[in-house]
Amino acid sequence: MxxxxxxxxxxxxxxxxxxxxxxxxxxxxxxxxxxxxxxxxxxxxxxxxxxxxxxxxxxxxxxxxxxxxxxxxxxxxxxxxxITLMTVLHGLAERHLAEVREMVSMHLTARDRLAPVSVEELLARAQSGLVTILDVRPPEEYAAGHVPGAVNISPAHLREQIAQLDAGREVIAYCRGPYCTFSFEAVAALRAQGFTAHRLESGFPEWKQAGYPVEYEHSEQVSR
Amino acid sequence: MxxxxxxxxxxxxxxxxxxxxxxxxxxxxxxxxxxxxxxxxxxxxxxxxxxxxxxxxxxxxxxxxxxxxxxxxxxxxxxxxxITLMTVLHGLAERHLAEVREMVSMHLTARDRLAPVSVEELLARAQSGLVTILDVRPPEEYAAGHVPGAVNISPAHLREQIAQLDAGREVIAYCRGPYCTFSFEAVAALRAQGFTAHRLESGFPEWKQAGYPVEYEHSEQVSR
DNA sequence: CAAACATTCAATCATGTGGTTGAATGTTTG
DNA sequence: CAAACATTCAACCACATGATTGAATGTTTG
Structure with missing residues (x-):
């Protein structure tokens, strides 16, 4: 037809x-x-x-x-x-393209050990109060929902605003998902500045979908 | 990078x-x-x-x-x-490509009158027992899985076999998806014969993916 | 209204793609 | 083990695509 x-x-x-x-x-x-x-x-x-x-x-x-x-x-x-389209595409590629899995794991082991933190670990460390949770997404997405207590620095201003973070605290960064590279970049930039930094293994969509709490207000944004 | x-x-x-x-x-x-x-x-x-x-x-x-x-x-x-990927793609195309909207409305005649029925509505009406669910796909596809209780008439034999349906019952037709045209044709043909007919807004792939029950046997096929 | 600027257009080239054909591969059957 | 069958391969063509250049368009500013 x-x-x-x-x-x-x-x-x-x-x-x-x-x-x-x-x-x-x-x-x-x-x-x-x-x-x-x-x-x-x-x-x-x-x-x-x-x-x-x-x-x-x-x-x-x-x-x-x-x-x-x-x-x-x-x-x-x-x-x-x-964004949904791209997220679905990323998921399919992760599951069915061996190259993608290899690239990610190679990249992680080759460049220092950016050992990702699981959601459970994040929650545990967050309760200790010694960790800064960093949301590396654009402000609009942050405003539309983020991990409670997370600080937002948009990818564009990452390098300038790193200085505003507390250098004594460990940082855990996340963005849109496991293949959103901003969290990788953030961790690299943070480490270059002497921070102890890790990335969350998943991202905000996964967090939200797993039923963990979501904060909606504009709580602690570092930038202006 | x-x-x-x-x-x-x-x-x-x-x-x-x-x-x-x-x-x-x-x-x-x-x-x-x-x-x-x-x-x-x-x-x-x-x-x-x-x-x-x-x-x-x-x-x-x-x-x-x-x-x-x-x-x-x-x-x-x-x-x-x-399937999700394709569904998202279809939705985007429908919303942002004028050509798609035009093609659908031009070729599928008076869309308003063919008001589609949602999956939830289908389930509700099916329980009432007053509705005939019509699977307008080729027999092989029907045999590979269909909505429970659905009657199959292959597109090729649609017009000849309409007479075998109970004219007193409402008919809800579906095929492969929102852009599969068989269900539109079936509804048009049924209405021309005096039936009360609607099409399911989605199709069998979406039904299956949503986790609704699937029937595999050759249960109630009208054709031979 | 002209200069400065941001974006687009048009022409060109190397490369990639979809499709056709006929031969080759691999599986089952007698 | 050879015939029959289903699928894939290899070679080929016409055409589309991504990238590069330099000129053209359209908007704001002085």
Whole structure:
């Protein structure tokens, strides 16, 4: 039936866009909030023209939308379901692509031992009061729910705001999930500054889904 | 950070596979259960060699797995999350691709009048015993699993066999999913014959994934 | 209204992809 | 062990894609 094929071809337009690591990286950044083209270009290391073209493809595929603000154009995810899409994709890749599992475990053992902390350990250490829980997600996501007592530093301001953390306390960082690399970066940055830091093995979605308590207010954000 | 890029390249391997309408169609069929290569080839209209190649790509990307049974090789979804992935993709496409909305409304005639029934409603009405659940999929798919108590009329014989249904009962039709067009056609045909008919808003894959009971025997098929 | 800036366009190239064909592989059956 | 069958492989073509360049478009600022 022609209709079904045409429909699948439309779905494939969206699928095609997910077939490029660069675009997935851009989507990762966009998951933090709207960004201008050249902000995305600098953060991803791509040329501006190339970034622009990728963004346009994603816009045509309906994954991303653009809005002009002054002389810049800000791109944002079309929908929060795009994050869901990526999370499901990550989960499938983790379960069925041996390369992904190997890469993660190699990366963890090769670069110092960033031994991840389990949710249970986090709870135990949190009760001792000697640990700083660090939420490395964009402020909007933090505001929409976070681990109780967690401090929020958005990935973009990580390096500048590390100084505001208590250097005497152990830090446990988390972000969106096991394959969200911000927590890796945060732990690396923290250790470079002399902190004792670990990352949570999972992320906030898993935390929430497991039924642990969630705090919604803007409680202890370090940034302004 | 090279790690991040390599990781995204791995995720992109999986994404690439979603960038072909033919493969998405094959995944649609696989969502019903395991199928042999040539069963998939005939149902999709592709050549056997071509089907085989698509299946192998999907297997390498970890979306699908193969198992030999006798002289045939049966492919199946690697994981039920693949259905989730496709469902999220469909939802995004429906919301953000004007073409999809247009195609659906143009081709599926007066959507308002075909008001879909939710799974919960179906269960409630089914318990009343006053409703006929109609499975509008090919017999093989019906045999591989269907909603308990559902009656099967294959799309090819729809018009001839409508007369065998009880005209006094409401009919709720379903097929493979929200974008499977057979249920729309069935509802239109039933209404043309004076039936009270609705379509299930989702389809059998979603039903199965939601954990509702599945019946496997050949229980009440109307056709011969 | 012209300069400065952010983004997009257009042309080009190397590479990757889907599809076809016919031969090759591997499993079961007689 | 050879025939029959299901699937895969290998070679090939037309076409799409990602990336690079330099010019063009459109918006704000002085």
């Amino acid at each position: 022609a209709f079904k094929q045409e429909l699948n071809d439309q779905f494939a337009r969206m699928g095609k866009v997910l077939g490029s690591g660069r675009r997935l990286e851009l989507l990762d950044y966009l998951a933090q909030g709207a960004r201008s083209v050249d902000a995305l270009a600098t953060v991803s290391g791509l040329s501006v023209a190339n970034t622009s073209q990728h963004l346009q493809k994603m816009q045509q595929a309906g994954l991303v939308r653009a809005e002009r603000q002054g002389k810049q154009i800000f791109y944002a995810l079309a929908d929060d379901e795009v | 090279a790690f991040k890029q390599e990781l995204n390249d791995q995720f992109a391997r999986m994404g690439k596979v979603l960038g072909s309408g033919r493969r998405l169609e094959l995944l649609d069929y696989l969502a019903q259960g395991a199928r042999s290569v040539d069963a998939l080839a005939t149902v999709s209209g592709l050549s056997v060699a071509n089907t085989s190649q698509h299946l192998q790509k999907m297997q390498q990307a970890g979306l699908v797995r193969a198992e030999r049974q006798g002289k045939q090789i049966f492919y199946a979804l690697a994981d039920d999350e693949v």
